[in-house]
Each structure stands twice: as C-alpha cells, then as structure tokens.
Amino acid sequence: MEYLDFELPIKELEDQLEKCLTIGEESEVDVTTTCKKINKKLEETKKNIYKNLTAWQRVQLSRHPSRPYTLDHVRALCGETFLELHGDRGFKDDKAMIGGLGKIGGQSFMIIGQQKGFNTKTRQYRNFGMANPEGYRKALRLMKMAEKFGIPVVSFIDTPGAFPGIEAEERGQGEAIARNIIEMVRLTVPIIVVIVGEGASGGALGIGVGDRVYMMENTWYSVISPESCSSILWKSWDYKEQAAEALKLTSTDMKNQKLVDDIIPEPLGGAHYDRETAFKTVKQYILKGFNELKDLSTDELIAQRMDKYCNMGEFKE
Incomplete structure (x- = not known):
C-alpha cells in the first residue's frame, strides 16, 4: 500500500x-x-x-496509484459480458478512451470512459488517460450506436484533461469535444455519468453530459486542475492547495452548487481500501439512476436533460 x-x-x-x-x-x-x-x-x-480532508487532499486521493480505474470498474460490474469496441472509423483507435457493450445487473449498457495506466508502460500506452479527438469521436460513434438500438449509456470519467498536443489541435480537439456535448444533450437514450477519479476541463465534459451525474466521494470536477490554476494566477505550482479550495471542485462543493446529482460514498480511506464495496456502491447508483429514467418518454428525457443544464449557473442574490 x-x-x-x-x-x-x-x-x-x-x-x-x-x-x-x-x-x-x-x-x-x-x-x-x-x-x-x-x-x-x-x-x-x-x-x-x-x-x-481538505480539497487538495481529496485531489490527491483521486490520483492515488492504487485507486480503481475505469476498466477496473467495468470488469467488476460487467464481468465477462463486456465486449470492447474499437476505433472512430475515421483516424484510429484511441487507447485513452475505452468503450463497449456490457451488462450491469442484467441490463445492457453502452459503456464509455477514460482509462489511465497502472504502471509506466500502460500509462504511456493509454496516454495517461488524455484522449485525442479520435477518442471523443469513438465515444460519439458508440453513443450513436446505443441510440440506434435503444441501449442506455454509462460514462466513466477519469482524466487530467484532453490531450493538449499540437497534433490533437490539428485534428480538431475542440470541435470533437463540442460535438460530443451537443450530441449528448439530444441523445434519445438515458445517460448516466460517474466521475471515478479526476474530472478535468473539457476532457471530462466531452463525455460528461448526462441525465444523472454522480461523483464518487474522493473525486474532483473542475474547469482546470489546481496546479494549472496556481501556475496561471501565481506563476507557480506552490499555491495549488489554495487553488483547490478556491475552485470548489470537491464532490460536496459540486453537489451544493447543483452541478452533480449525488455523491457516491466510498469506504473509509478511499475506494482503493475496499474495492469490492466501492464497486457494489457504484453499481447500486447506476441501477438506481437507470430505474428513475427508464420509463420516461424520449421527449421527456431530452426536455429534462436540457432543463437541467440550462438551469445551471443561475443564482438569486
């Protein structure tokens, strides 16, 4: 440990x-x-x-090397029923973005999510969970496939951000993320989003629009990481702890601001201390969310989703 x-x-x-x-x-x-x-x-x-725990300590826990990653959750929830699908049918298969069909509690889902590596070799292979445009286009292709066959979508978020390289920008990183957001808003099947680790910037938003958005207790969700915020405001990473507090990025902060629907409790010490309990709790929340959405008509589903996001950021003084 x-x-x-x-x-x-x-x-x-x-x-x-x-x-x-x-x-x-x-x-x-x-x-x-x-x-x-x-x-x-x-x-x-x-x-x-x-x-x-302080905000910065929760950020540290979200990055713990022993913390379950997306594929750990998928394997625990779906077992042998998970069938991974590859490629965006345009450029290549992005290893930082995984996706495929699987059953959770007997219900079929299209599952997508960012995957980090667990050692140096796999981190390089997965590009540290930072997807290129083809990763977001693969995710959109799978969501459209799910829509065609009436299969609900589950999205696992765990990324330090979309890949910021020149080649990603040349292939349309911003357009790919924006396209995903608009298409997810009007997708005709239920979308359940679970933040299982880091939820940073547009990299998270690119697969983060959902009817139900849940955050695990020791995760964070923000437009920018504390380190990057500190380097912009103070020209140094030394103020990352103050930045984490100011960003209001913890699950409690996000719930209080009504930007997420609920917080998934973790075992004492974090999900890595008791993986099986963490997996069971995540499964319960996914199935609970699906049961709340499954009987809604397409029009009701899309209308509620649009209202949810249109109402964000409105305050009365």
Whole structure:
C-alpha cells in the first residue's frame, strides 16, 4: 500500500501493529491488549484524517496509484459480458478512451470512459488517460450506436484533461469535444455519468453530459486542475492547495452548487481500501439512476436533460 503525505500517521500505527503481532507470534509474550490499543488508536486516527480532508487532499486521493480505474470498474460490474469496441472509423483507435457493450445487473449498457495506466508502460500506452479527438469521436460513434438500438449509456470519467498536443489541435480537439456535448444533450437514450477519479476541463465534459451525474466521494470536477490554476494566477505550482479550495471542485462543493446529482460514498480511506464495496456502491447508483429514467418518454428525457443544464449557473442574490 502506498501512502500519501497526510496518511503517514496511519502508516506509523499500522507498522506498530504489524510489529506487535510479529512479537506475539515469535515469542510467548501476550500482546493482545497492546494490539487492541494500537488498533483502536488506528481506527480513531483514520476517522479523524478522512473525515476532515481538505480539497487538495481529496485531489490527491483521486490520483492515488492504487485507486480503481475505469476498466477496473467495468470488469467488476460487467464481468465477462463486456465486449470492447474499437476505433472512430475515421483516424484510429484511441487507447485513452475505452468503450463497449456490457451488462450491469442484467441490463445492457453502452459503456464509455477514460482509462489511465497502472504502471509506466500502460500509462504511456493509454496516454495517461488524455484522449485525442479520435477518442471523443469513438465515444460519439458508440453513443450513436446505443441510440440506434435503444441501449442506455454509462460514462466513466477519469482524466487530467484532453490531450493538449499540437497534433490533437490539428485534428480538431475542440470541435470533437463540442460535438460530443451537443450530441449528448439530444441523445434519445438515458445517460448516466460517474466521475471515478479526476474530472478535468473539457476532457471530462466531452463525455460528461448526462441525465444523472454522480461523483464518487474522493473525486474532483473542475474547469482546470489546481496546479494549472496556481501556475496561471501565481506563476507557480506552490499555491495549488489554495487553488483547490478556491475552485470548489470537491464532490460536496459540486453537489451544493447543483452541478452533480449525488455523491457516491466510498469506504473509509478511499475506494482503493475496499474495492469490492466501492464497486457494489457504484453499481447500486447506476441501477438506481437507470430505474428513475427508464420509463420516461424520449421527449421527456431530452426536455429534462436540457432543463437541467440550462438551469445551471443561475443564482438569486
């Protein structure tokens, strides 16, 4: 297990507990009472740390190397029923954007999402989850296919942003994202969006328009990352913590501003501490959202979706 800076007190206690158990196994000394005390203190420390996380600490948790990525969720939810589909039929298959058909709780879904890598080799292969225009065009192709056959769409968001390279701009990165947004607004099937990690900028919005938008507890969603915001405003990354607070990018902030529909709770410490529980909770929210939408007519579905996004950003003083 890898530990973040603010988790070091937890690491120290876990190391103490491990040493205590080792002494008990290797000698005749009764360490039961001592181990219980350490374990109790460990649980209290965990609760104190994770219930008082700052915005920047939640950003760090969303990037934890052990955190489940999109394909981890897809495999856990769909099992062997997932059939991955490839290519945008125009340029190539973008490995940063995955998509395909799968069943969740017996219901067929078209599943799309950004996929990061879990080591150096796969991160390069997946371009760190930053899709090129062909990735967004692949996602749109699959959504249009889902629309043709009346299959609801599930979108998993986990990206530091769309790929900002010159070649991506030459192939129409902005147009591809804008096209996806307008097409998703008027898609005739239910769309359920789940932010499972980072939700940065237009890279997230390109597959982020939905009838139900859920954020996992330790994720973030913003027009810009805290580091980039800090570098623009203060000409340095040193103010990323202040930027994270100012951006109001946590799941609680987004729910309070009515930009997402609900928060998916995570196990204490984050989704990586108890993956199975995290997967089950995500599944429950996806099926709950689908059950709320499945009986709506096409006109009602699109009208509600349009009203939802038209009402965003309106405030009364």
